[in-house]
Amino acid sequence: MPVTTPLLxxxxxxxxxxxxxxxxxxxxxxxxxLARQGRRTLAIEMDVAGRLPVMLGAPGPARVPEAVAAxxxxxxxxxxxxxxxxxxxxxxxRRLLSTVFASRIYQYFVAAAPGLKELMTIxxxxxxxxxxxxxxxVWDAVVVDAPATGHGLQYLRMPRAARETFGAGxxxxxxxxxxxxxxxxxxxxxxxxxxxxxMPVAExxxxxxxxxxxxxxxxxxxxxxxxxxxxxxxxxxxxLAEGSVRLPPEDAxxxxxxxxxxxxxxxxxxxxxxxLGRLRAALAGVPVVELPFLFVEEFGRDTLARLSRxxxxxxxxxxxxxxxxxx
Amino acid sequence: xxxxxxVAAHRVxxxxxxxxxxxxxxxxxxxxxGALQGRRTVVMTIDPARRLASSLDVGALGAEPxxxxxxxxxxxxxxxxxxxxxMMLDQKGAWDALVERHAPAEAVPRILRNPFYQHLxxxxxxxxxxxxxxxxxxxxxxxxxxxxxxxxPPTRHALDFLEAPRRLGDFLDxxxxxxxxxPYFSAGWSALRAVNRSVGFxxxxxxxxxxxxxxxxxxxxFNNMSGLFENFQARVDRAYQVLRGPETxxxxxxxxxxxxxxxxxxLTAKLGELRIPLAGVxxxxxxxxxxxxxxxxxxxxxxxxxDVDEVVRVVAGALGDAMAEARELARNFADYQALARGESLxxxxxxxELPRRIPLVTVPNYARDVHDLAALAAMHAALFGAPPxxxx
Numbered sequence: 001m002p003v004t005t006p007l008l009x010x011x012x013x014x015x016x017x018x019x020x021x022x023x024x025x026x027x028x029x030x031x032x033x034l035a036r037q038g039r040r041t042l043a044i045e046m047d048v049a050g051r052l053p054v055m056l057g058a059p060g061p062a063r064v065p066e067a068v069a070a071x072x073x074x075x076x077x078x079x080x081x082x083x084x085x086x087x088x089x090x091x092x093x094r095r096l097l098s099t100v101f102a103s104r105i106y107q108y109f110v111a112a113a114p115g116l117k118e119l120m121t122i123x124x125x126x127x128x129x130x131x132x133x134x135x136x137x138v139w140d141a142v143v144v145d146a147p148a149t150g151h152g153l154q155y156l157r158m159p160r161a162a163r164e165t166f167g168a169g170x171x172x173x174x175x176x177x178x179x180x181x182x183x184x185x186x187x188x189x190x191x192x193x194x195x196x197x198x199m200p201v202a203e204x205x206x207x208x209x210x211x212x213x214x215x216x217x218x219x220x221x222x223x224x225x226x227x228x229x230x231x232x233x234x235x236x237x238x239x240l241a242e243g244s245v246r247l248p249p250e251d252a253x254x255x256x257x258x259x260x261x262x263x264x265x266x267x268x269x270x271x272x273x274x275x276l277g278r279l280r281a282a283l284a285g286v287p288v289v290e291l292p293f294l295f296v297e298e299f300g301r302d303t304l305a306r307l308s309r310x311x312x313x314x315x316x317x318x319x320x321x322x323x324x325x326x327x
Numbered sequence: 328x329x330x331x332x333x334v335a336a337h338r339v340x341x342x343x344x345x346x347x348x349x350x351x352x353x354x355x356x357x358x359x360x361g362a363l364q365g366r367r368t369v370v371m372t373i374d375p376a377r378r379l380a381s382s383l384d385v386g387a388l389g390a391e392p393x394x395x396x397x398x399x400x401x402x403x404x405x406x407x408x409x410x411x412x413x414m415m416l417d418q419k420g421a422w423d424a425l426v427e428r429h430a431p432a433e434a435v436p437r438i439l440r441n442p443f444y445q446h447l448x449x450x451x452x453x454x455x456x457x458x459x460x461x462x463x464x465x466x467x468x469x470x471x472x473x474x475x476x477x478x479x480p481p482t483r484h485a486l487d488f489l490e491a492p493r494r495l496g497d498f499l500d501x502x503x504x505x506x507x508x509x510p511y512f513s514a515g516w517s518a519l520r521a522v523n524r525s526v527g528f529x530x531x532x533x534x535x536x537x538x539x540x541x542x543x544x545x546x547x548x549f550n551n552m553s554g555l556f557e558n559f560q561a562r563v564d565r566a567y568q569v570l571r572g573p574e575t576x577x578x579x580x581x582x583x584x585x586x587x588x589x590x591x592x593x594l595t596a597k598l599g600e601l602r603i604p605l606a607g608v609x610x611x612x613x614x615x616x617x618x619x620x621x622x623x624x625x626x627x628x629x630x631x632x633x634d635v636d637e638v639v640r641v642v643a644g645a646l647g648d649a650m651a652e653a654r655e656l657a658r659n660f661a662d663y664q665a666l667a668r669g670e671s672l673x674x675x676x677x678x679x680e681l682p683r684r685i686p687l688v689t690v691p692n693y694a695r696d697v698h699d700l701a702a703l704a705a706m707h708a709a710l711f712g713a714p715p716x717x718x719x
Binding site: 018019020021024051148198230232236239240243244246247251254255257258260261262264265295296297298299 | 345346347348584585586587615617638641642644645646647649652655656657659660662663665666668669672692698
């Protein structure tokens, strides 16, 4: 039995998922949970779009760790910059890079070294996750909003691939250290965000198998986002439809609409229940966490706070209890 | 102009937008409409939308257009006077075909294994997007198609798709490529050092630091592929001719979620900068808002916590009591009203920022996965305002 730490207590959290499933929102919610517990938390986005920082209250992308709330900081990583920073360290003559020709040659070199940029980005995350000041870690927790699945896995694959394929050199030594941290179930967890619909579930199962069998990364939660739970009985809806005939026209119009929304919700609830069942059956032993669809006019800071409380409750108790509360 | 007129007036329709908004489905539905209008239609998808492929009854989608059999249409109650073919972008296959066309036969296997080439063709930012456009040019030049619908790669910002040819063109710029072509590299390091001592030094440091010996690979690749790069800029220019041409229409697919709309606004602005006009917008997965017809009932559109009681009263009246069920139904209604109200405000806001001539259609959030011909045809009411005549 390998040594592990309860998921919430780990230091390095990766949040992975298909585009459009709410991955960034979940990463933000997780960072809020950790910060609320009094842990100094860094939320990292792996490009410079600024979505995660803005969601957590920053004005835009953050080139250096920027405080947004008590115990909560944000950082936007730029792979190109990380690589240049690293190569700047190993090539003492930086002015060489300034000539156009040299920088173009350098561009080719970077392109020719597959995954170097991804490796350096992960290396930067490793640096933040292990950084110490005055003998103690700077961050108690680091949450990473990884790019959409395919691309996100490329990043997580890099340290291992680099360790095996790069010749002996600084990069290989670096990759070995990074890979060791990523694979350590005491410090790291990779969480998958999905929806209980066909394509997202299929992709999640593929990703999960990759993580377990090929990448050997510590499995975190599978977070099923935007669940619909209300299933209205067909007989009830028929009775309502029949009863609406007796009503004055404007009331009948309202009831028709109530009926439409009821079957819309029931439809999604049925789809969600079906694919959640499939997901759970295929992922025996993996902690599956459900989050309800939130009906709001606008997804604001208060909605995020609500979602992070729901997530906190969901990861603290068996998922069945949550589903029951929402049914 | 309506979306139907827009599609009728163009030969190429490109559906763009961020991932997870139903782009592939909208592209397939537009293509089906084309076939039902009597056009010889092809839809190229980038996403391996397996279930869509199987519902189109074309087996696994391949790099060659495959026609959807009449039996599949008939099973869905459709009898299109035109044809519909589907194909999937095979990025690796398309690049490999380029190599086979341009490299000497004996060098082909070596180039295909070359790590620099593999990176360029598979993971270089924009190489998938570039190949999609290259494939589009091939389809445009062929006389076989009246309507070509392209589902763009799922990039965070669909913009990558438009900038890819230029970026790849810059990357493969001849003035730099020639440095990698004989005689400098084939003679090895000494020749390079003679050309430029400091560059040689820089590269050696890079190789030592990273453990990557890439220069030989770069050199080998460019030496064997020089034919390709000779006319690469011309290909890039041709790609932009097609993208900006009068027969091409860009249709933005988006959804009324805040984050997705943010991306859509950004894309719209950037399209303008690239001189590629946006032709239409499909707002997908929209929740309908209840808008009562009479003044008296108008208050109910604003169903806040206090108005739910009113809805409960009406529903309970229709059910003949059953208060608990009525309350649950009313709460569900109020939830969807809140969602729909937020969406319609955002859509209105988005609409005001668009030029008026650009059609914007909304497609309701179907409580089902859209994955067969009948479901694709059902979208036509929302997209084109009328059921296709052949399906009637």
